[in-house]
Structures are given as structure tokens and as C-alpha cells.
Amino acid sequence: MGHGGDVVRELTFDHDEVKEYFGQLRAATDGKRRRELADLLTIGLVRHSVAEEEYLYPAIREHLDGGDRIADKEIADHARVEELLKELEQLDPEAPEFAGRVEELRTEVLAHIKDEEENLFPALRHNCRQSELDRLGDRIRRAKKLAPTRPHPGSPSTPPANKLLAPGIGLVDRARDLITGRGKGA
Template sequence: MGHGGNVIQELTADHREVEELFARIEALPAGDERRRDLADELTMELIRHAVAEEEYLYPTVRRYVDGGDDLADKEIADHSEVERMLKELEGCDPGDGRFDTLITRLRTAVGAHVADEENRLFGLLVECCSAGALDELGEKVRSAKRTAPTRPHPSAPDTPPANKLLAPGTGMVDRLRDMLSGRGRRG
């Protein structure tokens, strides 16, 4: 599934990419250094995805979906839990036993979050938003992902307006660090 289209198509494409990264990590033997590169790529994808959702998807959910505040709060809490695990994973070598434990915990948490969005939240969005609004939201999400941070920052704000103000600057610093270190380069 390629990127583009409305917000649901865009986020669903992200979900499939993340599932593929988990599968690639799990297919390699414990201790294989390629697992570190894949974990970095996974982290980058999850962080960009979460930031874009927090900047645009959840404010829309709060505004238009019945019970949207509670739904958005739950999804943001899920993101916070995942971000804490990603921060811990960042300090683990692939040979460390915690690495596999964290990958398993992450896959479970992310899988539950994805299922909740795809089986419940996306349907609620379709009911209350026009096709044009969903298309516009897709563009905003893609734009946010281009400037979003690529590393976990568990103590950073995750709700507007602070997240929209701080994420691009943090993202720029993260991308510079990635460029200098070679992190996230497929090779």
C-alpha cells in the first residue's frame, strides 16, 4: 500500500509499514546488528506517525467525533507508553535480552493501538467527516511527518498548541543528528 490519499489511507499505509518492520526484526537472529538498524527505522516511523496524529488527527477526533475527547486521550496515552518503550529500546544493543522483550512489548502495544484505530476510530471519522475533509487531513498528516521528530522525546508536549510549535524544531535537530550519525539509512 502506497502513501497518499485521505488520512485513513495514509495512516493505514503507515500501519502496514510498521508491521513489516516488526516482522523483519523478528526474522533476524538475536544479536544480529541489522536488528539495531531496523529498530531505529521502526522508531523513526512510529515517532513521525504519532506526532502527525497528535497534531492533526486527534484534534479532529476531539472536535467532530462523539466522545472524541476520551478517544483522543486514550490514543495519546497509548502513544506515550510506546514512546517510553522506544526510548528504552534506543539504549539497548540487539544482543541485550531487554531488546527482544521490548520489541515484543512494542509489537503488542502498537498492534492493539492499530486495531483500535482501524476497527473503531477510522469508521467514526468516516461517519462525521466529509471526503474532502479526510483528504485535507491526509495532506496535513503527510506534511507533519516530513518535519516531525525522528527520536523519542517522552517528556515533549503531545497536545496542541505546544506540540505544533515545538515538533518542527525538534524534528530538525533529530534529522541533523540522523544525517551525521547515518541513523535510518537503508543499506
């Protein structure tokens, strides 16, 4: 995940990637493949969410009318998704509950994506200079490289604590992923 462009373009590419994972996950019939796809989806969503919480939402608070309310709602959406990801991580991909949890997650995530793409991103484009959008895109890409790859529902989701803790948690997650082979290709 690191596509280039301004913040809106970068995050929209992430959204498209997440939608693709959901499509592949729905079509997968083998439990091993479902676990691999769920791990890739989790890695992508966690990195994306952490980067938004570190840089996008502070910009929303600064540049949009009602930005605090909007950012708080978005962070609450992320918290719900992170809880679902944590639950999904614990489930056997062959268990009937796995498909139900994936569908619940899909519904939450697609609603969040729709809201961002139809409301939040156009408002941000309208209220920010292109240079600021480009700068945020660069910061989002850097944050995703250092972000955790596993859900950590109890972690701080607002600056400055999230910016201080996320890189360390991310390092531990990436070490665990390397040892276990989780998320190859992510």
C-alpha cells in the first residue's frame, strides 16, 4: 500500500484494494486461502486506519467545519472495524461464524468507504490547497510503512499518543509476520 498522489488519491486506491480483497474473500472456498486473504485484508485495513488517524483526521479537524465531530465519528467507525478484525483473527476460516464475521466487516467497511468518498474527500478537496493534499498523501504513505499490521483495539487513536506508539507496535507486528510468513505479498 503506497500508490502515490495526494491524500485523496492514495486513500481511494486503498479503498479499491480493500474492496478487491473482500471480493476474493467471498469467492474463496479453501480455508487456507480464506485465512491468507483475511490476513491481507487485515493488514491493509489496519495500516490504512492508522495512517488516517495520524494525519487525515487531524487535517479534517483543522480544515472542515464540524471537523471534530466528523473525525470523532470516523475514529469510532475504525474502532468498530478493529474489534471485528480482532474477532475475525481468532476464528477458524472453516467455521460458519467466519463468513458471517467477514460479511459484518464488509458491511461496516463499505459504508465507511462510501461516506469518505462521497462526503469527506470532496469536502477536503474543497477546503484544502493542493499542496496540503499532496503533503498529506506523502505523510499517509510514510505512516502506512511503519503502521501495525494487526488489530490493536486498545491502542490510542489520536495524536500524539498514536504517532508515538504506532511505529513500535508496527515493528513488533512486522517481526511476527516475518517469522510466521503472514501477509506475504502485502
